Amino acid sequence: MSTPHPVTTVDLAETPLRDLNRTLHQARQGSFRVLNPRGAHAVACGIDADIAVEVHGSVGYYCAGMHQKGSVYVDGNASTGLAENIMSGTVRISGSATMSAGATGHGGLVVIEGNAGARCGISLKGADIVVGGNVGHMSAFMAQAGNLVVLGDAGADLGDSVYEANLYVRGEVVSLGADATEKDMRAEHVRTVAGLLDAAGMEADPVDFKRYGSARNLYNFHIDDIDAEVARRAG
Template identity: 70%
Template sequence: MSTAIDLVEVPLRQLNQVLHDAESGGFDVLNPRGAHAVACGITTDVTVEVAGSVGYYCAGMHQVGTVVVNGNSGPGLAENIMSGTVRTTGNASMSAAATGCGGLVVIEGDAGARCGISMKGVDIVVGGSIGHMGAFMAQAGNLVVLGDAGADLGDSIYEAVLYARGEVESLGTDCVEKEMRPEHLAAVEHLLEAADMAASPSDFRRYGSARQMYSFHVDDIDAELAEGPGGTR
């Protein structure tokens, strides 16, 4: 049985303190009305259901358990998530799952700009489309987009892996399309299953780093001349 906490009656501070102090159990958050920082910093295996839309940083730095937003989510949903699961049944604004280090973030609708920016190991599954600069500087983890991706997908990407089923408006600097090998089909299948979404892995295309920006290009004319015919300048 879940404990109901109504944000009309209870201040945000009290809600988060209850969630931080709980060792387990379920909680229903009522009347969120776009509140910020709802259910952020959870460290124990609780299940939180939010009845309505939330503002910034819902489930920020989430570490264990599950948070489900039955509505839309504002910027920075599940930012820096470490583990556990965060789901929003509607759309998510900019910077969803930014810098996430682990766990699973599911966005059933669309996600705004910079979805998965600087992601560091999180898995993100978006049922709809994502905005521009998705996975900017993405370091590790997987981003699966069932819809389209906006401009400059994967700009300056490191080792994260991006999958898109729909159209990609443009790829960012150093991001290239790569072959879908069997292990990638299996990875997409696993992520879709975890997100409880139906799609055929073979419909997706994979994108990742060309690794051309990993190091500065430094010329050395003097050394070249010193090593050339005659040995010295």
């Protein structure tokens, strides 16, 4: 049985952000408690190890940006680009996130216990996002792969130009974006939602969700060929 690592505390009221991130980048294991983030940007970005970070307070832009392997928990709210381009591991916040939460995430899990603003999961590339509340307009815009699970409602133009990502919404959807459509909620999708709810620690019945995805009408240009038709008619 391994010995638990002591928790390292970093107080951003006294320690420069650079020192915090350098410490987190050099760590290979352990737990860290970050105090007084006071809305600082780029808190705990670029983590690349199995470490656990707890941030006590709200953070600014790009908290846990390009995150890999470990976990980040924010007890507060987050501004733009929470866990942008996450590759693996987990990022969770107790409050709400503003724009572009989980943008372009390639893997891992992002959990937002409150609401997420506009463009949540924009250009998603394989990560999973679970939002306890609502998501704003243009969420999952151009989302390519992965899952967005929304326990509340979705704003306008959900899934505009979506590719192969799956969008699960329990509540109302104001409108779907270009080429987005409602799809069958088959058993495999119910299992996916159940698994993500379990991973996120959220209570909901997976059968209450509707699934949205790409109608695949924008995948290729539609090119006419009148000359060929005229030639055919001429025999």
